[in-house]
Amino acid sequence: MTSCPVCGERFEIGDYNSLASHFNRNINKNDLSHIDWIRSNVPMADYESDTFVERLKAYFEIKPGKLSDWIWKRLIDKFFGEKPNPFIESMQRPKKVTFMGYSMENYPYVKQRVKSFAYVIAKTDSDDVQSYEAELISHDLVYNGKSNASNIALLLNMAESVGLPKETVMNTMPLPPTLHAIKLWNSIAETGHWLEIMASMNLLDLVYSPRVTEMGGKISFYGKGVIDNEWIPDEVKAYLKLSRDVTGKNADVALELVEKYSEDLNMVEIVQATFLRSIDALERHLQARATRIKQFEAR
Ligand SMILES: [Zn+2]
Numbered sequence: 001m002t003s004c005p006v007c008g009e010r011f012e013i014g015d016y017n018s019l020a021s022h023f024n025r026n027i028n029k030n031d032l033s034h035i036d037w038i039r040s041n042v043p044m045a046d047y048e049s050d051t052f053v054e055r056l057k058a059y060f061e062i063k064p065g066k067l068s069d070w071i072w073k074r075l076i077d078k079f080f081g082e083k084p085n086p087f088i089e090s091m092q093r094p095k096k097v098t099f100m101g102y103s104m105e106n107y108p109y110v111k112q113r114v115k116s117f118a119y120v121i122a123k124t125d126s127d128d129v130q131s132y133e134a135e136l137i138s139h140d141l142v143y144n145g146k147s148n149a150s151n152i153a154l155l156l157n158m159a160e161s162v163g164l165p166k167e168t169v170m171n172t173m174p175l176p177p178t179l180h181a182i183k184l185w186n187s188i189a190e191t192g193h194w195l196e197i198m199a200s201m202n203l204l205d206l207v208y209s210p211r212v213t214e215m216g217g218k219i220s221f222y223g224k225g226v227i228d229n230e231w232i233p234d235e236v237k238a239y240l241k242l243s244r245d246v247t248g249k250n251a252d253v254a255l256e257l258v259e260k261y262s263e264d265l266n267m268v269e270i271v272q273a274t275f276l277r278s279i280d281a282l283e284r285h286l287q288a289r290a291t292r293i294k295q296f297e298a299r
Contacts, residue, residue: 002060003273006037006280013269016060020053037280060272067259067268071275072215075206078279079286080217087286088207090293092223096162099236101292103159108174109285110152112182114140116189116201123194129257136202139246151247154239161235175288181281188274198258199271200278206255207282208248221248 002011002019006026011018026034027047038047042055062070079085090098117133117140124130143149156166174182188200206212212220221244227237262271 001267002269004034005041005273005276006034008273008277010270013266016053016057020047020056023047023056024052041276060269062268062272065259065263067262067271068255070272071203071255071258072206074276075203075279076212076216078283079207080212080219082218084219085283085286087290087293088219088221090290091221091226092219094222094226094232097293097296099158099162100164100296101289101294103155103162103164103169104172104292105174105178105285105289106155107152107159107169108178108182110140110155112185113201116185116197119189120194120197120202123197126261129194129198129261132253132257133202136250139250151242154235154242157235158233158239161233175291177284177288177291181285181288184277184281188278192274193267193270195258195261195265195267196270196274198254199262199274200281202251202254203258203275204278204282205247205251208243209251210244210248211252220244 001013002015003009004011004019004022009022011022023034023038024047027038042052042059044052044055046052079088087102091102114137117137120133121130121137140151141147143151143153147153156169159169160166173179185200189197192200208221210220222240226232226240258271262268
């Protein structure tokens with residue numbers, strides 16, 4: 001099936017005519033989320049023109065067996081291209097408040113990851129997928145048998161090292177864009193196919209991958225000098241290293257699994273649309289991290 005990258009409505013496989021009509025209906029209804037999406041992803045002067053369907057088809061077109069290239073391209077264009085994401089930009093020369101904002105909004109996101117991964121395990125019988133997700137859950141909660149080395153523990157340590165008490169991070173309500181993003185991820189986890197859950201959550205970890213620049217990104221998730229910078233606490237460095245060396249590298253395996261199963265299960269188009277909805281949610285969440293940084297700065 002084909003699916004709308006904005007609202008998730010479904011159409012027959014390869015039915016870009018219906019998808020184009022769906023966009024046109026929403027443009028005529030002045031639906032801002034569809035209008036914003038189509039203008040920024042498939043910019044055209046006239047969406048009523050005959051070439052719209054072709055342009056839409058071209059946007060989703062992938063070479064056989066190359067879903068991963070398409071995923072990388074969309075990810076790089078959105079976060080690491082000519083106009084990098086503002087939060088990622090702030091991670092190039094971070095200040096103390098950068099890590100405060102990062103920790104504060106990232107905590108609820110990590111909690112949702114664990115839930116989404118558990119849903120994948122509950123919904124699939126594939127051994128390779130189950131063991132992959134089990135390892136990720138374990139890495140988020142208990143790493144190498146130690147709860148104090150997990151993703152969540154290191155995240156809270158990072159917060160504390162820049163003056164933000166762990167309890168504050170754990171008990172503060174996330175900002176609306178993060179809440180909105182989490183609502184989407186959780187609803188995909190509850191109602192979606194396990195492969196869609198992987199597309200919505202596991203593939204987001206590619207932003208931390210050390211391969212971002214190799215795949216065409218102008219910058220990586222954080223600046224080259226950050227790890228050597230003397231003022232940056234060791235706890236922050238430990239978290240950043242974990243993101244790159246464990247979370248980011250694991251994402252390559254997720255991408256291989258998603259590529260393999262989306263072809264086996266004939267779900268390539270659904271995976272594409274779900275991934276697009278999810279990177280839009282991630283963009284909102286990163287915006288919330290940037291807003292938090294401004295709030296801490298203003299104090
Ligand atoms: Zn739609």
